[in-house]
Amino acid sequence: MNDIVQPGSAQLGTVFAAAVSREDQWRQLSAYARAWAEASANGGATEDLRTNCRTQLAQISRLEHCWAYPGTRLLDTLRDLLEAGDASSVARLARKLSAALMSGDYRRDESAWDAAEASDARLLDTLPPDLDSGAQGKPYFEVLVVTPSDPAQWLRSADEVRHMRRGEDPFEYAVLHVGSFEDGALAVMVNPNIQSVVLVDGFQYTSKHDLPDLKQFLARNMDIDAKSIEPGAISTRLARAIDGYRPEIDLYLLSDRSPELLAASEEAAPIRRIFHGIEEPMELHLAILDGIKDRYETPYFDNLKKYAMRPIGTFHALPVARGKSVFGSNWIRDMGVFYGTNILFAESSATTGGLDSLLEPTGNIKKMQEATARAFGAKKAYLGTNGTSTSNKIVVQAICKPGDIVIVDRNCHKSHHYGFVLTGAQPYYVEAFPLTQYSMYGAVPLRTIKQALLDCKAEGKLDRVKVIDLTNCTFDGHMYNPRRVMEECLAIKPDLVFLWDEAWFGFARFNPLHRARTAMGAAAALTRRYRSEAYRDEYKAWKEKNPNPDDATLLDSGALPDPERVRIRAYQTNSTHKSMSAFRQGSMMLVWDEDFHQVEGPFEEAFFAHTSTSPNLQLIASLDLARRQMELEGYALTMRMTELALRLRQTINAHPLISKYFHVATPADMIPAEFRESGITDYGPPHGTWADMVDAWHNDEFALDPTRITLICGSAGFDGTQFKGLLAEKFDIQINKTSRNSILVQTNINNTHSDAALLIKALADMARDIEKRLAHEGKTGREVFDARVKSLMTDVPDLPNFSRFHDGFRENPKAASNEGHMRPAFFMAYDEDNCEFVRLNSEDVERRLKDGPEMVSANFVIPYPPGFPIMVPGQVITADTIAFMRKLDVKEIHGYHAAVGIKLIKPSVLSGRASSMH
Structure with a gap:
């Protein structure tokens, strides 16, 4: 649907964020229809414009069965008007649908589902059967029903669901039906509104829609092998595929087989609840709402709101609590005006009254930790309120003791180094590959890490190597392949602990592409792998070929860990505030450690040592809310931010004027070829397809996160610090990190297309200014400019490696x-x-x-x-x-x-x- 170069394409081979490119397609249809209507009203030629509308609507229709809105009735109405030649009605209806999709009005305003304004009596009966007029203003989501029933019955079925709704229901949902495994899988991938899936036993595997590239698209994104699906297992196989792709989705199964036996099977593990046929439709409705409620609940935030509304008398050491010292002041009353009453009413130093203790949680903070672990795919989760600098020190202190050796990237955040000072652990520094031209480092090659392990092995101190400590992804976007790193290192030492500092990467859990490059994603995948019989057979075959693997084999080949000895021990820290909607210093520590019973005591001691006994309540509440948001809309948000980053990259590097002075560093610029086994050079056409990017991210040793955009400004004569200041002062664009000749442009879930346009406009304006200045200053000015560029882009200092300890x-x-x-x-x-x-x-x-x-x-x-x-x-x-x-x-x-x-x-x-x- 989105080929980045020309938004509006519907080829699945180039799909990234289908919801974003879908909006582009509808806007294009609206533009075509408006041109047709204007030509028709003015007596101009119309047939070509009408053909444009037909072609665009046909493109849109290829995937519209994956969304509840606008739905079958509105689409049929639009087609009928188009064929009837009613240009003005087509223009009005297309504009209405496009606007509703862009604004989200269909989520909260039932008139968005009503096309009556298109002045045709046939449009009056278009109120959707799956929206309850009494439910406006409630959070909206969509329920996918994969069913073998006749499509002619789907509207009636949705109408029956509507009649089960009650005014007291906390959420509103619309139902969409599909009839096959392939259509169900596709809908989950392209429609982020889907939060629940109901599988009705008996549906077919193959889609009836005309999508020639569908099978390739599904195979690339989901672990699907149609031939391996046993008879009667198609529903549970689809459930497993959806759970692997979007684990946050609630899955329900309606089956006429023995639900009791099915519920106990391993195949049904991802399914939230199994019903016997449709004998309990109201229970299904309530179960769907209950599933959303589990994710929507924010135990700490909910209690904090209740606390703020109580008439509390405070006799503890926090004068701003309840705001009396502020609102009664002659001198700081403006503080209350600026921040408002709620932030002061919701302050306390008490841990009673439903507020719980961060240090010894037994109530809603404990529930919050459990919800956080579920959302982020961890076994345990701890909340950090002093930033990830402190979270790193907590984890280092918990898993290291004096004399332990830690193999660590010398370029990791300073908090790790200070952690080694605190614990007495001995760092074994390993070097990342240098990017001298940008005065930055990349990431540490796997071979370097394994060589360090083998050096310790040769000297008889492998037993002292406790931890591998790496930054993933790096400040500049270098993503490790954690699954590969962990597997090959565990083949050398099967009980290694891995600390992955994912400060900038917390969002990555919430889309399948980024998730594969995360610590928790790797831990889950390796746990499943090592427990399987297939892996035992694979290891046995490898061991027969390598009965006593020497160091060269361990270093240069894909060695396998012994499934009887290997332990999965992974810790991830993330700066929730850096990539999610949390207040500054909000952080999380995620744990997947099969031997955590050995660490739990030291972990708690480290947590006590570094965590304030007076944590900020608003910060804790924001962590609760950040989890809720990501679990309910993280898929949509992270796909959209990545799509935006891809468009920025493409636009800057393809623009004839901007690209003369500014350049976004590509994967080929940022990752040496030996670590890009796929050979990928850049993301998107004309460099390659979306499929190429997926393959590279799955297999290459390193991949570049497209949301972290290294914008080279040295060719414009600006050093990073100078350019950062110019953007802030002249264009109101804020940037965090710089290098000698670049700045880092970081897209996140907060960014919009307007933000992207602001940056592009700034770059274009500066490029035009440079052109004018050079034209005015002549040869001398050009020589001065070229010398400045040379000093920034060519005369760069070598990057120093770690030498040695004295x-x-x-x-x-x-x-x-x-x-x-x-x-x-x-x-x-x-x-x-x-x-x-x-x-x-x-x-x-x-x-x-x-x-x-x-x-x-x-x-x-x-x-x-x-x-x-x-x-x-x-x-x-x-x-x-x-x-x-x-x-x-x-x-x-x-x-x-x-x-x-x-x-x-x-x-x-x-x-x-x-x-x-x-």
């Missing part, structure tokens, strides 16, 4: 593994007598780099950007690090003050340390 902080300086004792180095700096300073550009630096003694960092040095530590406590400082620092043009460098210089541990102190270590 011998005084290593147990075996000659070992291939590079882990070190960072904690003692960190605390040495607390005593100023242990430290000295050298100025960055002094002769002392050059002399010591050449002749010694070695310079060893006393603390973390973290420039922003790029935001990773180029020095950690105990690290030997080398020439490439000094060269990089000298070329930095950023103002913010944590741990470094130019006035005093680089803080070092004195050689005399290091000498004593080395003697005691060895």
Whole structure:
């Protein structure tokens, strides 16, 4: 339906967000119909315009059976008017339907379902049989019914459902019917309004609709093999397929087989409830509402609203509670005016009265944690109110103890490094592949991670390697293949713990493409895989070929873990506030650990150590609401934001003027070819199809998240910081992260097409300004401009790798593994007598780099950007690090003050340390 280049295509091979491109198609039909009506009214040629309308409506109709609105009656009416040549009525009705789809009016206004305004008596009987006029204003969703019944009965069936509705029902839904497995699967994929699916036993597998590319599309997106479906199992097989694609959807089965036996089978596990035929239609109706209610309920937020409305007398340490100190003030009354009463009435330091305790939850926070775990596909969930910086420290402290080795990306967030200092764990730093041209790093190759494991194995300390700690996805959009990473590392050490920092990636759970690249998605998939008989057979065959696999086999081939020994132990942290509708510092810790009983005590201690005893109640409530939103509309929102990002990428890079000065980095720019096995270079036509993107995301070692757009501005003569400021000051566009020659444009569920247009317009305006300026300034101006571009795009500093820990902080300086004792180095700096300073550009630096003694960092040095530590406590400082620092043009460098210089541990102190270590 959307080929990105020409919105309005209905080829499934290029579908991304069908709901978005569907709106484009309807707008195009409305435009064609309006042109036809105007030509008809003015006596102009009309036949070609009428043909355009026919062709566009035919395109739209290919997939309209997947939506409840506008439904069969309105579509038939539109076709009848078109064939009758009533151009003005077609234009009015097409405009009405297009507007209703774009605004969502059909969800809350029953007149959107009524086409009577098209001035034809045949249109009066178009009120849909599946909307209750007494239910306006309630949350709306759609129920898909997959049924073997005659399509001629579907309208009557929907009418019967309508009559079961009651005024006290909390939600409103419309019913749509399809008659096959393929149509049911397709509807779930393209229609995000579907929240419940009713499967009526006996439907056929094959669609009767004319969709030649349907089978390919379904096979690419769902694990479907029609030949493997046993007789009588088509309903449960479809249930499993839907559950794998959109696990949030409630599934119901109506069967005339023995429901008691069916309910106990493994095949029926994803199904919420099984009914015997249609003997209890009202129970089905109530079950559907109850399923939505489970996801809609926000235990903490609901209780907080009730608390705020109670007449409370506060005698605790929180003066702003109830707002009396604010609204009764002569001086800060404007605070109450600005924030309103609810935020103050809903404040308290009490944990009674239904508010519960974040530290020892037994009531609604406990229920909230359970709902969060369900929504995000975890075994357990904990709530963070101090940001993911603190969540990372909690998890690191829970799963590590002094002496444990952690194989970790040197470029991970500083909170991980501080966590190692707190716990005494020894980081074994592994390097990501560099993107020197953009002054940023990518992600750590799997081979590098496995080599680190094998180095520890060769030195007899594999038992001490506890954790693999990686950032997924990175700030710049590099997504690991967590399933592949976990499987191949577990083949070397089957009880490894994986900490995936998914601070920027919390939204990824809610669409199937991103979900495959998440920690919890990988944990669920590997758990199913290792428990299956098929995997045991696969492992047995591999073991027969590799009875005693050597290190080369483990390093370079897809080794398999022993199903009898392997444990799935994955932790994910996410900054809920970064990608979902939560207040700042809202975070989550998700757990899938088959040995969590060994960790639960330490985890609680770490949680107590780092979590405030006075957490912000509004922040907790926002986490509750963020979960509700994502579980009910996360699929629609994440698909829409990704579609928007794809359009931005395409528009910028294809625009003849904008692309002269600005460029969005493609997968080929951001990921070296050896890690893109698919060979994909960019997303969307003319570079490839949507199918190519799906295949790349499923199989490549690294993939690039399209929602994180690295916009190269160096070719326009702007460094990242300068360009960020210009966008903010002149165009009111806010950007977070920059590099030497780029900015990061991040689309999220908050963005709209208007936001995208604002950015495109800004880039076009700046490109035109550059053209005018260069034309005015002549040759001299062009030379100055070219020199500036060269300095930003060509004369870029090399990126420094982690060197090594000083011998005084290593147990075996000659070992291939590079882990070190960072904690003692960190605390040495607390005593100023242990430290000295050298100025960055002094002769002392050059002399010591050449002749010694070695310079060893006393603390973390973290420039922003790029935001990773180029020095950690105990690290030997080398020439490439000094060269990089000298070329930095950023103002913010944590741990470094130019006035005093680089803080070092004195050689005399290091000498004593080395003697005691060895």
